[in-house]
Amino acid sequence: xxxxxxxxxxxxxxxDAAMATPEQRQKVMERWMSWxxxxxxxxxxxxxxxxxxxxxxxxxxNAKTITDGPFVEAKDIxxxxxxxxxxxxxxxxxxxxxxxxxxxxxSVEVRPVMQxxx
Amino acid sequence: xxxxxxxxxxxLFRHEAGRMIASLTRLFGVHNLSLAEDVVxxxxxxxxxxxxxxxxxxxxxxxLHTTARNRALDVIRRERTARTFAPELARLLETEWTxxxxxxxxxxxxxxxGEQLRMMFSCCxxxxxxxxxxxxxxxxxxxxxxxxxAAAFFSSRAAIEKRITRSKAVLAASTSLFDLTNADxxxxxxxxxxxxxxxxxxxxxxxxxxxxxxxxxxxxxxxxAALLREHPTTNTPATRALSALxxxxxxxxxxxxxxxxELQPLWEQDRAEWNRDLILHGQELLESSAVGDELTSYHLxxxxxxxxxxxxxxxETDWRGIVTMYDRLMSVAPSxxxxxxxxxxxxxxxxxxxxxxxxxxxxxxxxxxxxPFFHAALGEMEHRLGxxxxxxxxxxxxxxxxxxxxxxxFLERRVRASG
Numbered sequence: 001x002x003x004x005x006x007x008x009x010x011x012x013x014x015x016d017a018a019m020a021t022p023e024q025r026q027k028v029m030e031r032w033m034s035w036x037x038x039x040x041x042x043x044x045x046x047x048x049x050x051x052x053x054x055x056x057x058x059x060x061x062n063a064k065t066i067t068d069g070p071f072v073e074a075k076d077i078x079x080x081x082x083x084x085x086x087x088x089x090x091x092x093x094x095x096x097x098x099x100x101x102x103x104x105x106x107s108v109e110v111r112p113v114m115q116x117x118x
Numbered sequence: 119x120x121x122x123x124x125x126x127x128x129x130l131f132r133h134e135a136g137r138m139i140a141s142l143t144r145l146f147g148v149h150n151l152s153l154a155e156d157v158v159x160x161x162x163x164x165x166x167x168x169x170x171x172x173x174x175x176x177x178x179x180x181x182l183h184t185t186a187r188n189r190a191l192d193v194i195r196r197e198r199t200a201r202t203f204a205p206e207l208a209r210l211l212e213t214e215w216t217x218x219x220x221x222x223x224x225x226x227x228x229x230x231x232g233e234q235l236r237m238m239f240s241c242c243x244x245x246x247x248x249x250x251x252x253x254x255x256x257x258x259x260x261x262x263x264x265x266x267x268a269a270a271f272f273s274s275r276a277a278i279e280k281r282i283t284r285s286k287a288v289l290a291a292s293t294s295l296f297d298l299t300n301a302d303x304x305x306x307x308x309x310x311x312x313x314x315x316x317x318x319x320x321x322x323x324x325x326x327x328x329x330x331x332x333x334x335x336x337x338x339x340x341x342x343a344a345l346l347r348e349h350p351t352t353n354t355p356a357t358r359a360l361s362a363l364x365x366x367x368x369x370x371x372x373x374x375x376x377x378x379x380e381l382q383p384l385w386e387q388d389r390a391e392w393n394r395d396l397i398l399h400g401q402e403l404l405e406s407s408a409v410g411d412e413l414t415s416y417h418l419x420x421x422x423x424x425x426x427x428x429x430x431x432x433x434e435t436d437w438r439g440i441v442t443m444y445d446r447l448m449s450v451a452p453s454x455x456x457x458x459x460x461x462x463x464x465x466x467x468x469x470x471x472x473x474x475x476x477x478x479x480x481x482x483x484x485x486x487x488x489x490p491f492f493h494a495a496l497g498e499m500e501h502r503l504g505x506x507x508x509x510x511x512x513x514x515x516x517x518x519x520x521x522x523x524x525x526x527x528f529l530e531r532r533v534r535a536s537g
Contacts, residue, residue, distance in 0.1 A: 026222070033216045040209065048213040080215065 003046055003113040004092040006082045008099065010106030011075050012054055018104040031100040036082075044084045044095060051080035079106070083113070127169075131162050133341075134179050135261030138186045140233035141224045145190055145211070147204035148240065149290050151258075157193060161185040187225050191218065205293060232298070234259060235349055238342060239296035242309040243288055250285045251313045252320070257282050260338045270320065270335055298351050307352060311360050311416065314339045314346075318364050322371065336371060340364050358407035359416035365400030366423035369393040381528040385432045397427045415451035418443050437467035454485040462495050470499035490519040494529060501536050509536035 019025045039045050054077055056069040079101065086092035089112055096108040135158055142154035161182050175181040194203065194211050203211050210216040223229060241254040249271070256262040256270075264279040271278070296306060321335030343361045346352040373387040404420050422443050429435040444460035457480045465473020477483075477496065486492035497512035513533040520526040 026219070029216075029219045033210070033219045036210070036216060045209075048209070048215050050214050082215075 001085050001087060004084050004086055004089070005111045005113060006049075006084060006092075006096060006099070007078050007109040007111065008080045008082075008101045008106060009076045009109060010079050010101055010104060012077060014105035015054070015079060028100065028104075035098055035100055038098065039084065039095065044086060046083040046085050049080060049082035052078055054079070076107075127166065127174075130178055130182075131165075132261035134182050135162075136234055136237075136259035137230050138183065139258055140230055140237050141183075142186065142190055143204075143237065143295065144224045144229065144233045145194065145204055145207060145221060147202070148292060148295050150201065150203065151286060151290050153193065153201075157186055157189045160189055183225055187221055190224075191221050194221065231345065231348055233295070234345055235352055236295035236298065238310055238345070239298070239306050240289055240292070241285075242306060242313050243292075243296075244306075244309070245288055246285050248313060248316060250281050251309070252317050253278060253281050254285045254289070255313060255317065255342070256335075256338065259342065262338075270332070298349075303351075307354065307356075310346070310352075311356060311414075314343055315360060315363075315416070317342075318367070322367055322374075333371060336364070336368055340368060355407045355410045355412060356414045356416055358403045359414055359420050362400045362403035362407060363416050363420035363423055365396045365403060366420060366427050369396035369400065369427060375524070379524065380531075381524045383528075384426065389430065392427065400424065400427065413446070413450060415447060418447040418450060422447075432466070435466070437463055441467050454480060454482055455489070457481070458486060458489075458492055458495060462498075465495075465499055465502075470502040473499045474503075488519060490516040490521065490525060490529065492516075493519065494532060497532060497536060506536055 018028055036045065036048050040048075054069070058067050058069055059065070060067065084092060084095060086095055089110060092110045092112075096110055099108045101108060138158045138161065139151075139154050142157055143151055146154050164185055165178070165182060169175070169178075194217060198212060202208060207220055210220045224233075238255060238259060241258060242251045246254070253267050253271075256267050257264070262270075264282060265275050267273075267282075268275040268278040300306070318336050318339035321332045321337075321339065340361070343357065343364060346357045347361060369392045370387060372393070373389075373391045374382055376382050400420070401424060404417075404424055407417060407420070422440055425436050425440055425443075440463045441460065444456065444463055447456050448460060458477065461473055461476035461480065464476040474496070477499075480486070483492075493512045493516035497509045497516060500512060501509035510533060513529055513536055517526065517529040517533060520529055
């Protein structure tokens, strides 16, 4: 068993379209909840993580310049993350197939937590 | 004050308090009961402030629920690292992925009903004495303050406050509310029935409180019984029998006192004033309670009340049927008071001499010695036999035991009437 981080990616227009009305919004949130509940029930959730707002700042380089996040234009911004437990990368990817982001035109990036050995 | 905005708010707040507390304890966990109460209190304060300026909204209960829900979200977001909320929801409340949906769900209609029932069952915890269970139900589910409960039970505010605090500690010490799938469900449902029955009786026969408060106790008991009927698990034949019993008695509530507030015995009540709708409702409930093989004292008491409610006068009452039902009641739930009522019914069926003989045959009459209506019953029978001196003596003894001004005045009238 190993830990994997799910990075949920999507383009902002897709997200906006899926959450256009309060009813849609609620439906989307309920789908995320049932997906998490399902993973949780099967013992795969280490942390549900958090959804992320598309605004923010970027601090860059030696000069430490701060810019507003260019995320609104970005095709593929991270909309949230979770940490799951799976046998291996293939298993973690298989589990990610249930993610509601996929039905909204998004993707799930499945990344193993790297063990930092000295 | 009747019908004034403050009055309406009070009524609304009372009814919404129990529903809001139910939703909030589902989220926060019963160990955070006082936090739930704070949030409800907050919502009420906000309502009073905002409504004073803008007038009440078109749907005040929805407004209150939205306010409480938003406040709950605030509290959860602010305190989720410092507090543990309801164990079964704790993980879902840790993350923004699910928090809002979980909070929304807790305020959905069927969830609120289920949580109110679980709260009602939790209030009837076997470790709590019945008066404490009733005080807790009134406080948590009916939004009665300690002062109001004290007024209803002729107790001091401080004593009731102490009782409530102690009972809430028992409640808050449990990890979660009573689960309706619990193995002890039947036993606990009986305890709930008993508490609602006592709550209703306190309103109906209550010797202490003023008329308005007493009617409210009856109303609340009926409202909570209706909640039990709304849920398939708790809508049992016994629940319906208890509801029927309450409906029949409530139909007569307004005629139990005349305009001057004097106690009116059954034979003096204006039967045209009895509430036909409630009687019909009681009949439907009683019919629907006649399934299964459990015959409870509520079935029998309701059946007796049904006979009275359909009789045009005392003389035209089916006393034979009533005596039969008291016989069965004596085998289901024997008590000295039931035995006395059975003897009174025998006195109506076979005459006062037979009634006196039936009273003489009661097994533990000592338990009735301090009950004023035991002596009054003896007085009525001697009166009907023409034994004026004996009648006066019994009524005099009853008068000495009167527990309220109304009882005193009623018994004084009987002393005078006995010549």
